[in-house]
Amino acid sequence: MKKILFFLSTVIMAFFPLAHATEVQAKFTLKNTWQRVETRHTIIQYQSSKYLVDFDDTISYSASGFSFGNLFSNSDANNPAGSLAKKLDALYERVQHILDMRGNLKKVRINLYPGKTELGEAYRTITGQECRVRAWYIFEANTIYVNIDDIDAGMLAHEMAHSIIDHFFAVRPPEATAEILAVYVDQHLED
Numbered sequence: 001m002k003k004i005l006f007f008l009s010t011v012i013m014a015f016f017p018l019a020h021a022t023e024v025q026a027k028f029t030l031k032n033t034w035q036r037v038e039t040r041h042t043i044i045q046y047q048s049s050k051y052l053v054d055f056d057d058t059i060s061y062s063a064s065g066f067s068f069g070n071l072f073s074n075s076d077a078n079n080p081a082g083s084l085a086k087k088l089d090a091l092y093e094r095v096q097h098i099l100d101m102r103g104n105l106k107k108v109r110i111n112l113y114p115g116k117t118e119l120g121e122a123y124r125t126i127t128g129q130e131c132r133v134r135a136w137y138i139f140e141a142n143t144i145y146v147n148i149d150d151i152d153a154g155m156l157a158h159e160m161a162h163s164i165i166d167h168f169f170a171v172r173p174p175e176a177t178a179e180i181l182a183v184y185v186d187q188h189l190e191d
């Protein structure tokens with residue numbers, strides 16, 4: 001009997017984490033209608049190429065620093081992927097510089113949603129709760145979730161900081177520490 005119990009507990013211990021991991025993973029799996037563009041540091045995921053153009057229009061950033069949206073647009077409707085790659089990678093490297101956490105880390109995914117409703121749906125699917133944030137990052141999926149109608153370079157930099165902080169150290173820092181560092185990035189982005 002003892003032997004059987006031992007065997008059962010081993011089986012349960014062996015299978016439970018796996019079942020749990022599969023269940024968690026399923027929440028993050030995107031339908032095959034999603035497309036992706038890989039940049040040096042990010043993987044942009046979107047369902048319509050229009051979202052890519054809109055995202056490019058919304059994010060104003062250049063390697064030399066901030067540019068303010070309407071003053072001069074650095075978007076490119078003919079090549080939004082190329083234009084975004086430049087901006088996102090420059091922003092990511094700026095965040096790495098502020099944090100002094102350089103090097104090639106695991107590419108962060110950025111899921112684009114066209115509005116508050118779609119972003120809220122994604123939040124509910126993953127957390128089972130109502131969405132009260134404008135953007136968020138999940139370590140388990142190494143993914144940033146954004147509403148292209150309500151995002152800016154500062155918000156994106158904050159979420160990128162979470163991915164960098166969570167992957168730079170062999171052990172993930174405590175949540176409160178990570179948040180302090182991510183807020184520090186927001187505050188020093190324009191320095």
Ligand SMILES: [Zn+2]
Binds near residue numbers: 158162179182183
């Ligand atoms: Zn945060």
